[in-house]
């Protein structure tokens with residue numbers, strides 16, 4: 001493996017192509033995906049005992065299931081006999097999983113059946129020792145389920161750190177009833193490295209008006225009010241920032257377009273009026289609860305548009321009451337392949353018309369053929385194709401945007417005098433602080449010993 005110190009110049013913030021190369025990839029499956037807390041789903045996907053869904057942690061197939069006692073648990077999706085996939089389905093309800101090769105049967109993780117066991121093993125197999133391998137750490141936080149293969153990992157609370165405050169107030173909305181995830185998941189493959197996608201979501205607001213310029217123009221010209229009224233223009237009545245979460249003291253998550261000001265509420269109300277008085281009343285109630293939650297802040301950060309929870313959970317749609325919230329998981333599938341899984345969540349107590357609008361708006365942008373992600377995917381594919389030729393490797397890439405301004409409060413004079421800090425390191429909108437933090441932490445993980453379990 002190449003010396004990572006020569007690939008990431010942390011003084012000038014230059015990064016070499018090989019960070020995205022094949023010879024790095026296997027190690028990061030162990031050191032990154034084998035040690036970090038990884039998003040594996042939402043409580044609402046398994047409401048009843050024995051409901052399950054299958055999933056991946058890195059490239060590792062897992063089953064997440066609510067057991068007979070009501071506890072959510074996770075298992076390696078691997079038969080202990082010869083390694084066959086125990087559960088080949090996406091989701092369902094099953095008390096037992098029966099392996100399709102020789103028929104070993106598991107229930108709530110325990111091995112409970114071995115065909116012809118007396119004859120084949122003469123009583124020589126200890127069922128208690130050959131249950132499914134359980135993910136050592138699995139925890140639901142605000143309905144979001146995370147798993148971790150490293151038994152010695154820091155707590156999920158510490159892992160999320162600053163991110164908890166933003167997730168609680170702007171994403172989960174538990175005081176308004178929380179989220180429900182719409183059944184089904186969009187899946188598509190992007191021929192690129194997972195980090196190219198994840199670093200984008202950690203804070204690359206810089207690309208938006210260029211990469212998505214055609215989309216913005218289409219919104220402006222659309223005569224379909226479902227589209228035009230959920231556009232990105234809010235008349236400039238907000239200030240927007242990026243935030244590097246856990247900057248210099250923990251696991252680096254990033255959010256972009258943290259918005260302060262009345263612009264988003266005005267845009268949401270205009271769109272809600274089209275849906276009727278129930279939608280308008282709900283948008284007002286949502287805002288009332290948020291005002292109460294943020295009452296100690298002189299200037300209130302009302303929402304954020306999107307972000308990345310390290311390593312590979314992307315979020316978007318958090319900035320608007322009428323926008324579905326996407327959980328976008330960027331599964332690694334090789335150095336040059338990323339499988340995107342996108343779920344759409346809506347606010348559980350929203351009126352039906354709002355839920356339907358939220359689903360429509362999100363899918364219009366973030367479904368596999370959505371107007372936003374298809375722009376991004378084309379660029380990400382070109383980048384991956386373009387890297388790692390011998391001449392290209394000699395010329396590292398530039399990650400040094402806004403280094404000089406890092407640590408300065410980017411808020412304009414109109415927002416000065418805030419007595420209470422907004423969690424995380426607030427930065428100007430166009431920055432690469434969160435991306436630098438992403439690679440700083442990534443290289444720390446890569447330079448230490450892999451976890452044994454993955």
Ligand code: FES
Pocket residue numbers: 079080081082083084099100101102103104
């Ligand atoms: Fe599952 Fe043999 S591989 S029973």
Ligand code: FE
Pocket residue numbers: 207208211212372376
């Ligand atoms: Fe984009």
